[in-house]
Amino acid sequence: MDFLEQRRLVQGKRPNDVRDEFDRDEARLIHSAAFRRLQSKTQVLGLGESDFYRTRLTHSMEVAQIGRGIVQYLSKSEQFSEYQKHLPCTSLITAICLAHDIGHPPFGHGGEVALNYCMREHGGFEGNGQTLRILGKLDKYTAEHGLNPTRRMLLGILKYPAAYSELVNEKAYEQDPDKNAPYWLFEARSQKPPKCYHDCDQEIVDFIFEDFDETDVAKFTATREYKGKHSKSLFKSLDCTIMNLADNISYSLHDFEDALSLGMITQRHWREHFEGKENLFNDLAKQLNREDLSFDLITASLFHKDSFCRKEAIGSLVNLMITNAIIAKNQSGCEHSLLNLEVKLEPKIEELREHIFNLVCEQVIFDENVQQLEFKGQKLVIELFQTLAKDPNRFLPKPTRERWKKAAKGLEGENKKSAQLRVICDFVSGMTDDYATKFYEKLFTPSKGSIFDRL
Structure with missing residues (x-):
C-alpha cells in the first residue's frame, strides 16, 4: 500500500469489499453525522428565510461537483500531461470537497468568531482546523481516530498547515476596553482567528507528514508575519488547492445566483x-x-x-472557470509533487471571479440585515458557551459530560482547563443552527423547554 493510502488506525476491508481506500474515504464522509449536520448550517443567508438558497450542505455538494470537473478537465488537457499522474482520483477529490466545511460552527462566521473569542486563551477556534479535528479525532466512526481517513485525504483537508500558537498575534485581538459593555459585545473583526489547525491536534498533523522528507515539510509549512495581524501559512497541497479553487468558484457564483434570485443584487448594482x-x-x-x-x-x-436564462449564464461562468484552471509549480521549492504543485485560475479569469465575489460581499455578506442576523447568532453562541463552561456538570448532556471529565485526567491548572473547554467548544461547534437555537431557548426562554425535551 502506498503511504498516502495509510490510516492512523489500521483497518482491514470487510469481506468482498472491492473499493479502493479513497472510495472508503468518500463513503465514510457521506455517511457521517458531521456531514448530515451541514443541511442545517448557514452558508451566507440565514436558514428559514427561504427554502430556495444554499445551505452548507448544498454548497458542499456543489463544491464537490466543481472539484470533480476541475480534475476531469485537467486530466484530459494535453497542456498539463506531465502533471496528470499526480491528480487525485474522483472519489478522493469528492471526499475532500464534501468534507471541507464540516468543522464550521452554527451561524456561519459569526459562530466562528464567537468560539474563538471564548477560546482565545485556550488554543483558539478556527473552522478549517475543526474540520481536521472532526475527521481525525471526533467523529464516531472509530473510538479515538474520527473517520480515520487516509493520509492523502487528511493532507487535502489541511488548508492551513500551521498551528494556532505559531500564527496568533495577541496584538491583533487588542481593542479599546469598555468596562460598561457586556462580555459578548465586541468588534467581530478584531476577534477573527488565525487560519490554522489547533495545537491539540498536532498528532494528526504529525501523522500526515511523517513519511514526507523533513526538508520538504519545513518548506511547505513556512509562515509569514504581518505587522499587527496574525501570521499566515504560505502553501497548500495540490489536492487542497483544487478543493480551495472549487470552493472559491462556488461561493463566488452560486452565492451570487442566490442573491440575484432574492433581489439582493439588482441590474443597477451589477452595472455600477x-x-x-x-x-x-x-x-x-x-x-x-x-x-x-x-x-x-x-x-x-x-x-x-x-x-432558466439566469441559470444558463451562471453555468457559462462556471464552465469558464473550470476550463481555465491551470496546474503550476508553487514557490515552496519542495520536491514532492503533492507539496510543490498547485491548481489555480488563469490571471484574467481570477480577476473576474474576484470582481463578482466583491459584489457579493458588498451587497450581501456585508448587508446590515445579514450582519445583524450573524451578530445575533454570534451572541447566542457566546452565551451558550459561557453557561456550559460555568457549570458543565449541571448543563452538559451526559455523553459530552463524560468526555469533559475524561479530558481532565492527568492534567492540572491551565492545561486541565484548556482541555475541558475544548470539549465544550467541540460540543457547541457541532451544533446546527436549529439545535443551538433550541438549546438556547431551553436555557434562557421561560416559556420554552420541558424535562421531556430530547434535543
Missing part, C-alpha cells in the same frame, strides 16, 4: 460595480470566441425575467 470594467468580459469573449460571455449578453441573461 462593473462600470469601466466591462472589458473583463468583452476581452474574454473575443479571446475565447464566445459571444455568450460579452458583458451585454451576460448581463441580459443574468437579469432576464425567465430564471
Whole structure:
C-alpha cells in the first residue's frame, strides 16, 4: 500500500469489499453525522428565510461537483500531461470537497468568531482546523481516530498547515476596553482567528507528514508575519488547492445566483460595480470566441425575467472557470509533487471571479440585515458557551459530560482547563443552527423547554 493510502488506525476491508481506500474515504464522509449536520448550517443567508438558497450542505455538494470537473478537465488537457499522474482520483477529490466545511460552527462566521473569542486563551477556534479535528479525532466512526481517513485525504483537508500558537498575534485581538459593555459585545473583526489547525491536534498533523522528507515539510509549512495581524501559512497541497479553487468558484457564483434570485443584487448594482470594467468580459469573449460571455449578453441573461436564462449564464461562468484552471509549480521549492504543485485560475479569469465575489460581499455578506442576523447568532453562541463552561456538570448532556471529565485526567491548572473547554467548544461547534437555537431557548426562554425535551 502506498503511504498516502495509510490510516492512523489500521483497518482491514470487510469481506468482498472491492473499493479502493479513497472510495472508503468518500463513503465514510457521506455517511457521517458531521456531514448530515451541514443541511442545517448557514452558508451566507440565514436558514428559514427561504427554502430556495444554499445551505452548507448544498454548497458542499456543489463544491464537490466543481472539484470533480476541475480534475476531469485537467486530466484530459494535453497542456498539463506531465502533471496528470499526480491528480487525485474522483472519489478522493469528492471526499475532500464534501468534507471541507464540516468543522464550521452554527451561524456561519459569526459562530466562528464567537468560539474563538471564548477560546482565545485556550488554543483558539478556527473552522478549517475543526474540520481536521472532526475527521481525525471526533467523529464516531472509530473510538479515538474520527473517520480515520487516509493520509492523502487528511493532507487535502489541511488548508492551513500551521498551528494556532505559531500564527496568533495577541496584538491583533487588542481593542479599546469598555468596562460598561457586556462580555459578548465586541468588534467581530478584531476577534477573527488565525487560519490554522489547533495545537491539540498536532498528532494528526504529525501523522500526515511523517513519511514526507523533513526538508520538504519545513518548506511547505513556512509562515509569514504581518505587522499587527496574525501570521499566515504560505502553501497548500495540490489536492487542497483544487478543493480551495472549487470552493472559491462556488461561493463566488452560486452565492451570487442566490442573491440575484432574492433581489439582493439588482441590474443597477451589477452595472455600477462593473462600470469601466466591462472589458473583463468583452476581452474574454473575443479571446475565447464566445459571444455568450460579452458583458451585454451576460448581463441580459443574468437579469432576464425567465430564471432558466439566469441559470444558463451562471453555468457559462462556471464552465469558464473550470476550463481555465491551470496546474503550476508553487514557490515552496519542495520536491514532492503533492507539496510543490498547485491548481489555480488563469490571471484574467481570477480577476473576474474576484470582481463578482466583491459584489457579493458588498451587497450581501456585508448587508446590515445579514450582519445583524450573524451578530445575533454570534451572541447566542457566546452565551451558550459561557453557561456550559460555568457549570458543565449541571448543563452538559451526559455523553459530552463524560468526555469533559475524561479530558481532565492527568492534567492540572491551565492545561486541565484548556482541555475541558475544548470539549465544550467541540460540543457547541457541532451544533446546527436549529439545535443551538433550541438549546438556547431551553436555557434562557421561560416559556420554552420541558424535562421531556430530547434535543
